[in-house]
Amino acid sequence: MKVAEKGWRLAALGGNSVALEWSDAAAGLWVGRLVGAHPGAAPSLPVAVYRVHTNRIEPGLTVFNGPQCLYTGADPAAGAHAVMEALMRVWALRCRDGLMLHAALMSKQGRGLLIRGESGAGKSSLAAWLLQQGWTYHGDEQMYAQASDGPWEGFVRPLCFKGDWAARFPALAAPPESIARVGGQTLVSPNLFGQDVLPAVSVRPGLMLFPAFRPGAEFSLQRVPAGQATMHLVQGILNGGNLNNRGVAQAAEIARVCPGYQLSYGHFDQLAPLLEMLEGSQP
């Protein structure tokens, strides 16, 4: 892929855009790997600007956010991780209208599937599996939901797996340039799971899934009452400090119109009934 020597790209979530500027082609490629799968944002004044350049003396790259050096070093994956965390923080901090949620977002035919769970619940693995079943990936970590039946948006970042992700997808041939390791996590481009076009900026609200993955677990899929679904959402609100009553009323509005399901599973082979339910529920 040819990248301009200097350039910039806007990425938005929940109505707030951030700009990523690069000052050499290698830095541009890095920005592309980081936010290249995220749909482009309409021109707007960014709430934060990140400047990326390749180091001239030591190998590696440096990212500045204003006067603050966010990352400098020779590990592009660690830099990507630092910037992704910074983007998600600023989007949560700036979001004053609607819910910024710790959740994954998938869609089929424009209808969203919110996947909410704490870290380690299996959001990324489930998102990757659904992607392989023909669903569209909109993010595995942070999403924006307007209350009631307003649109949902996701941060379409590289999938971020914890633990031995490759064992969960043994049939996947992963070229080394498509994955990056940082700490105990692996960042994998959604392209590797078959997403080769940019997803839509937003999707219609649809269903909510609250997964719990545990090796060896029996499969179960149960509708949860709206009150419990509200609590699941409340536990994932990242911008509660900006919202009246920490967003409880907005979470309840979403739970009133979007059915929620509790999923327990121990292996992807068990998930045919889930797919049947999800696809059978398409209007």
Add this chain to the structure above:
Amino acid sequence: MNTNLIPQRDPGCEEEVLEGEIVLYSASAATALYLNESAALVWQLIDGQRRIADIESLLAGAYPEAATLKGDVIEAIEALHSHGVIHW
């Protein structure tokens, strides 16, 4: 638990009623609390005048078949109290 106590709701508490269940948010305790249908009934009967015993009695009249009702009421009251959404 002394069932002559009269529970008082935290006045800063907001409630969302969903299909018979309730999600409470207490601004003073900065906490959200899920109440299933039974706990929601108990919450709705807390009016600042009824004693716990009155609430038990009202629910026992309405649900004579519920064998564990007294225990359920006490459990709900204790949960509401420990989350700071009621006081005596």
